[in-house]
Amino acid sequence: MYDVIIAGGGSMGIAAAYFRAKQGARVLVLDQFEIPNQMGSHHGMTRMLRLNYGHGSSYVPLALDSIKLWRELEAETGRELFRPTGAITIGPADSNFLKETIESAADHGIPHKVMNAKELRAKWRGFNIADDFIGCWDSSAGFLFSEDCITAYKDGAIKFGAEIHENEAVTALKSTEDGVTVETDKGTYQGKKVIVTAGAWLQKLLPEIDLHIQPVRKTISWFKPLEDNIYDGDFPCYVFDTKAHGLIYGFPDFDQHGIKIGSMENDLKCDPDELNRNYGAYNQDEGDVRAFLESYMPQADGELLEGKVCMFTRTPDDDFIIDVHPNDPNIILAGGFSGHGFKFASVIGSILADLSADGFTDKDISFFKLDRFNID
Structure with a gap:
């Protein structure tokens, strides 16, 4: 049994895999495409990273944490991932x-x-x-080389022992007494926890709740x-x-x-x-x-x-969704990044890793909760 299975190895998922594997967990990443790819929301070479933030002051602490983690990843890999331009x-x-x-x-x-x-x-x-x-x-602003960031987290996750299955689509999640069963088009896997970071496919993997995305x-x-x-x-x-x-x-x-x-x-x-x-x-x-x-x-x-x-x-308010499934505490979901999420992938990856390990994060993610949409 895996400590955590990550359904979706895009920006947030592959970052979560890196941080959770670095903690010593047994991690499996499943993605229906190659990582990185041209099919979702992370391609196109660059993504902006700003600290002065027009989407709301609550994002600024996360942006500060993000740039710190991107810089640490640069130092660890020896790659240019962030270019300061203002x-x-x-x-x-x-x-x-x-x-x-x-x-x-x-x-x-x-x-x-x-x-x-x-x-x-x-x-x-x-x-x-x-x-x-x-x-x-x-x-303090600049831009991230998005595909290079994804590759750096992927390589790091593998270095720390994560298994990565590309071109393998998740088809169903089933709650069990001791975790979650994940079915794909190629096999079945058991995880104590599952992180669902499926991007535009998030609602399709979780049809039992209306995510308002x-x-x-x-x-x-x-x-x-x-x-x-x-x-x-x-x-x-x-x-x-x-x-x-x-x-x-x-x-x-x-x-x-x-x-x-x-x-x-x-x-x-x-x-x-x-x-x-x-x-x-x-x-x-x-x-x-x-x-x-x-x-x-x-x-x-x-x-x-x-x-x-x-x-x-x-999402209706363009704020993110990061929360635990309302009916299964072993399923953690993140999505609805509304066109301004990539810069935060580093800190969100660390948040998801902590939620899957301890059920807790010391970051303020209260404004990302599902209950703002009256979801039960």
Whole structure:
């Protein structure tokens, strides 16, 4: 019998495997695809890590723990996993997202600088900034190399003795007197505990409870700047909150990959098993971010270099789910990361490992509980 079986070896699952195996547990990871892969929510080369956080001040302590754990993983593996670039959040002065970003920094003593439009234009000429816009500069921010992070945790989990079964899909979970039986398309396994981190497939693995989550189709795009040396060098990661385009996020041009950009808006609800993975299948795939570039980053509005399709799994409030199954304390579940979860994979992996070992974590995850949706 395994101490813990992890159903889903993506961002959170493979991190949990690493931390639990490092504790000396017997760990099995099951994933229907290879780890990492292009099928879920962790591909696309990079993910932003910010400490000044527009999704709520409660996330800041977790972000601080996350960056510490990413740095420890870098030191352990000798790989570059996090590249500091800083990040700027920009929008009209009355933007609630921007207000929350500034307040979250102030509440937790995070270094930041509020900048007016003139200062923003002087600092980064690649932005076209309206006079009524302001920005919040986060010097501690940067981006993670997402697939490299997944690989580092996978290699570490194996080093500490975890078994990893790729291309093996979990089909059912059954509670028993002494644990949980996990059935797959290739076999049956017994675990004292099970951690379910199945991403967009989470609801399908737990049909007995309504998790109030919705997988949605999203795209990311890379564009070639029209001018050299304007979006590389010391150009930061960025988040814009605009009335016309909603929340837009992006990354600097590094190693001549082009600028990467995505939209948090215009979700297309989807079934993860029937997802249209062809970039360009919908006009909005390129059109939404192209329209933003025309207005706010015109020198980046060049040739489309690449586009990819991925998924978010949304909750009604865009906060995560991390909890114990309401009917079985041996099943721990995590999901609904709503497009802003990857940066936290390190700390969430450690939280899930502790929950499976001790039933307790010293991190505040109270706002991730299922009971906020009145689930019993």
